[in-house]
Amino acid sequence: MKKNQTRKVLLSAFILVTTLIASGAATAQDAKQPYPTMAPIEQYLIDRDAEIALARSAAPDAISHDASVIVLTRHGYETAVQGKNGWVCMVGRGWMAMFDHPEFWNPKIRAADCLNPPAARSVLPYVYKRTELLLAGHSKPEVIAAIKAAIDKKELPALEQGTVDYMMSKSSYLTDNGDHNGPHLMFYETAKDGAAWGANLTNSPVLSVNYWYISAEAYPQLKSFPPLSVFLVGVDKWSDGTPAPPM
C-alpha cells in the first residue's frame, strides 16, 4: 500500500498515475479538473529567500551550494543567485507538468528541482519559454504553438546527453495525492516511451512519462513534438541525508 502510494505521488508530481495511462480508463480530459484555470499570480509566488532555500533543498548541499538559483517573478524566472558549478536549482510550479495534467494550475505545487549542466542547457530553456508565455496570459494552445515554432526554428535546443534532475527536497509539494512528496531523480531521454528502460512494469523501480502530455489527444499538436520521455528513479534519502519512506 505504501509502495503504491509513493509511486502515485511521484507519478503525480510531474506526472500522472501509470494506471490512468495504461488502462485508458480515463483520459486527462475526462479526469476531474480541480484546477481548470490559472489562479491569481500571487498564489504562485513565494518569498524570495524562502524560494532560494527551497530550490537548493532539491539536492545535497555538495551540489546545490554552488548552483545558480532562479526564482519565479510575475513575468517568469529570473536568476537570483549566480552559481559556479553549472547546476541550476529552482522551484517548479504546476505548469512544469504535462499540458493536460490535472494539477497544471494547482497553486500549491512547489517542486524543488536542481538540474545538472546538460539539463540546465537543454531542458531549462523550455521551462523559461513555457513560464513566460503562460504568465503573459497566453492560452495553452498558444504556448504549445509558440514552443513548436521555436523548436522548428532551433531557437530551443535539442536534448543533451546525460541530463539529470535531483528532486530530493523534504519540503516539496509535488501533488495533492498521497504524502505529496517523495525523493527521486529524473532523467530525460529522447525515447518514445518507457519500454527502453523497462519503466512502469510491475516491480520496476523506474517510472516513465511523456514530457509533453498524458494523452496525445488532449492537445493534438503535441504529437508532432520531438519525443521526450522522463524517467524517474526513487531514492531512499532526502537531500539532507535523512531516510525517506520506503517506496
Add this chain to the structure above:
Amino acid sequence: MRMKKLGAIAIRSLALLVVLGTAYRAMAQDATTPYPNMAPIDHYLMTDQGAEIALARSAAPQSISRDAAVLVLGRHGFETAVKGKNGFVCIVERSWTSAPDPEFWNPKVRTPICYNAAAALSYLPRNIKRNDLILAGRTKAQVDEAIVAAVEKRELPPMEPGAMCYMMSKEGYGGDSVQHWPSHLMFFYSQTDPATLGAGLPGSPILAMSDAQEHLTTFAIGVQRWSDGTEAR
C-alpha cells in the same frame, strides 16, 4: 533505531561503491589474492542450465526479464539459451567481469544482470569479448589490452544513449569481500565527468566509476527493492 538504519544505509552505499570500484579494476592487484590463477573451467560453469537462466532472469523484475533473451556461459563463451522479445538481455556474470581484482579468478562469483536494448548493443559486446578472451586462455593483462585496443579501433562501440541495466537480484554471489551486491541500477556512458551527474559527492545517491582507457563511465543508483518486489533495505 534511526542510527542503525542510517548506518545500514551508509554501509550499503559503501558496499556498492566498493563493489563498483573494484569491478572496474580500479583497485590495485592484491598480492595476497587467494585466487591467483584461473580455476578449471568447470568451476565457473553451472551444470544446470535451467538454474543459470533463472538466476540471470532474477536480475530484473519478472515483468522485464520474462521476455528477455538469456545467455548462459559455455566453455567458449556466452551462448544464447533463450531468445527474447523485448530487447533486454540477461546473463550471469562471472568473476572476471564483476568481482574485485583480488577475486578476479574466484570461481564462486555469480552476478545476475539484465541489460536493456541500448546496453545490449553497446556495453554487452565488451563483456562478451572479455569472456571469450578469458576462456581462450588470455591473461587479465592481455584481455585488458585487447579491450582497450578494440575500443580505440571502434571494433567495440561507444555507449548508446540510454544504455542501462538492472542488478536487483536477491540471489547470486558477489565475491568473498562483498558477498551480495545491493539492489541497484547501472547506467553506461561513454567517458563522462562523474561530477556532471553529481556522482560521488556527499549525499548524492549516484555513484560513478570511470575507466579512461575504455572511455567508459558507469553510474549506479541503489534502489529500495529486490527484483521480486520485496524490500531491500
